[in-house]
Amino acid sequence: MKLRNILLSSAIGLVTSITANAANLTSQPYGTTQDGKAVDIYTMTNKNGVSVSFISFGGVITKIITPDAKGNKENIVLGFDDLKGYEITDTKEGIHFGSLIGRFANRIGNGQFTLDGQTYNLEKNNGPNTLHSGNPGYDKRIWAVKPIVSKGSTVTASLTLNSPDGDQGFPGNLAVEVIYSLSDSNEFTIQYKAKTDKPTVVNFTNHSYFNLAGVKNSPYGVLDQQIWLNADRFLVTDSNSLPTGEIVPVKGTPFDFTQPKVVAKDIRQANQQLAYGYGYDQTWVINKGKTALQPAARVVDPKSKRTLEIATTEPSIQFYTANHLHGNVMGRDGTLYRQADALALETQHFPDSPNKEAFPSTRLDPNQTFDSKTVLKFGIQK
Template sequence: MNRLIGLIALVAIVACTPKQKETPEEPSTLSGLKRSNFQSSLNGDSTDLFVLKNANGMEVTVTNYGGRIVSVMVPDKNGTLQDVVLGFDSIQGYTSVSNNLGATIGRYGNRIANGKIKVGGVEYQLPQNNYGHTLHGGPEGYDTKVFKAVQPDSQTVVLTYLSKDGEAGFPGNLDVKVTMNLTNDNAIDIQYEAETDKETVVNLTNHSYFNLSGNPGNTILDHLLTINADEYTPVDDTFMTTGKIDKVKGTPMDFTVATPIGQRIDDTTFVQLKNGKGYDHNWVLNTKGDISRVAATVVSPVTGIQLDVYTSEPGLQVYTGNFLDGSMTGKKGIVYNRRNAICLESQKYPDSPNKPGWPSPYLKPGEKYTSRCIYKFSVQ
C-alpha cells in the first residue's frame, strides 16, 4: 500500500511540474552557416556574419573579420543553389591559420619589391613576408583586421576601417570604406573608397577563391577561362614583376578565347609557368578601366555557372590556387587542395610604386581613392 501511495504522489508531482520551454534551433544560412559561430571578440572588436539576399534567392554572407566573403550561393543550370567560394564555418577557422580566403586586401594588394616604397621623397621599409617582398600588405594586412560594419538593407553591407599612420610601415592615416551590394541581376558589386591625411600608396582588392563546380574538393582545371587582355606582366622566380609587359599571343598566357585552365598550366618549358608554379600573374586588361566591359569570364562545364568580372582597375591578377596544400579544412569539412580554386583580383599592377610609367597607386590628402569590381553570376 505504501508503495502505491508513493507512486501516486510521484505521478502527481510530475504532472504539476511546468514543462521547460525548448530552445528553438538557430536557423542556418542557405550555405549552412550559423551566425553565432561568427560572433566573437578579437582584441576588443566584435565580429559577426552578415547575410545578403536578393530577389532571385541568391545569398552572399560576409564577415567583418578581414572584410571577407564567406559564402556565395548561386543557382546552377538545374536551378540548384551551389556555394561557389572557399571559406570556413566559423571565425576560429579564419583566425587559427594564416589565410586570405575571401578577404579585403590592403593597404597594397599583391607584391612590393623588397618591401620598399618611396613616398614624398621618403623611403619606407615594409614587412617582408613573401620571398623578401611585401605581399598583400604584409603579415598583418587588412585580412587580419576587424572592420566596423553596418547593413543598411538586406542586400548591402558597408565595412569601414581606419588604417593608422605607420601600420605595416605605410605612411598616412587611411580611412577605408568597402561597400558590398548584392544586386538583383546576381552580381556582387564591390566599391572601395579611401582618403588619407598624408601621401601614401593604395591598392585594394578582394581575394575570394572561386570554384564554380559547387564542390571545392574538385580542381578548377576544367573551368573555361577567358581574359580580355593581349598583354601581361611577367615575373621572376620570386613572383616579382620584372618591369616588362609581354604579349600573350602564342603563349600559354593567351586566354583571349575560352580555354580550359588546365590545358597548359603545367607546361614548365614556358618559364612563366615554371616561375609562377602555374598561373599567378597580372594581366594588362584591354578594358582600360571601363567598368561596362567584361574583364574576364570563368565557366564550370559541370554546373554551367558563369562568372563575369568587371573592374575599373587596369589589371587583373589570376591565381589558380597553386599553394593550397591540404592544410586547410573548410566549410562542410572539405579539405582544400592544390588548384581547388581560382582568384580574380582587380588591381593596379604589382609593385607599381617602384615601376615608373605603370598606373599610379599614389594617393594625396584631399584626393579620394575609388575602385570598383563586380562579380556577376549567370548560367551558360
C-alpha cells in the same frame, strides 16, 4: 524600421533582417576573436536565391551561393567552418580566403618604396618582398559594418576601417570604406573608397577563391572550367613572382585567354613563368575600352553551367590557380583543399607599382578620393 536601426547587439544573439524590395540582409553573431572582439556574419539574399555572406572580421566573404542550370544551389567559394579558421589557420598559412586586402594588395619589391624622397620599410613576408602588406593585414581586423538604405531591388552594406599613419609601414591616416551590394540581377558589387591626410600608396582587392562547381562536386578542381580574360598583355615576373617591369603580349604563350579555354589546357607547359608561379599566378593588363568599368574575365563551369563575369575599373587582374594549397588545410565541411581546387581573380593595380614609374600610379594624395569598383555577375550558360 529603418535600415540603420536593424543591427542588434551581438550579445542578445538574435538574427536581424530587413527587406529592400526583394533583396534581403540578415545579421547574427559569428564568434569572438582571441582578444575578445565580437564578430558578426551578414548575409545578402536576392529574389533569385543568390546569396553572399561575409563577416566583420576582415570583410571576409565566407559563402556565395548560386543555383546551377537545374536550380540546385551550391556554395562557390572556399572557406572555413568557423572564425578560428579565418583568424588562426588562414593567418598561419597565408591563404587570405575571401578577404579584403590592404593597404597594398600583391607584392612590393624588397619590402620598401620611396615617396617624395622618403623611403618606407615594410615587413618582408614573401621571400625578399612584401605580399599583401604584411601582418596584420586589413583581412585580420574588425571592420565596422552598417546597412545602407538602398533604392530598387538591391541590398547594400558599408564596411569601414581607419588605418593610422605608419600602419604596416605606410604613411598617412587612411579612412577606408568598402561597399558590398547584391542586386536582383545577380550582380555583386565591391566598391573601394579611401581618403588620406598625407601622400601614400593604396591598392585594394578581394581574395575570394572560386570554384563554380563547388569543391565537393569537382574532384579535379577547376582544371576543366573555362576562362576568358579581356587582356592582350601580361606582366613578366622573376623567380619571386615580382614584376620585372616588362609587359609582353599573351599571343603564342600559355597566358593567352583572349579566346575561352579550359584552365588545364596550357597549365603544364614547360614555361618559366608558369614554373615561377607553380601554375597561373600572373597579372594580366585589362584591355582599355571607352568606359571606366571594363569587362575583365568570364568563367564557365561545363557541368553546372554556372558562369561568373567580372567587370572592373582597375587596370589589371591577377589570375591565380590556388597553387599553394597543398592538402594540409582543412576547409569547410571537412574538405582538404589542394592545388587548383579553385581560382582567384583579383582586380587591382599592378604589383610593385610604387617602385615602377612606368606602371599606373597607386599614389593617393590628401586632396583626392580613391574610388574603385568591381562587379561580379553570376549566371547560367545558355
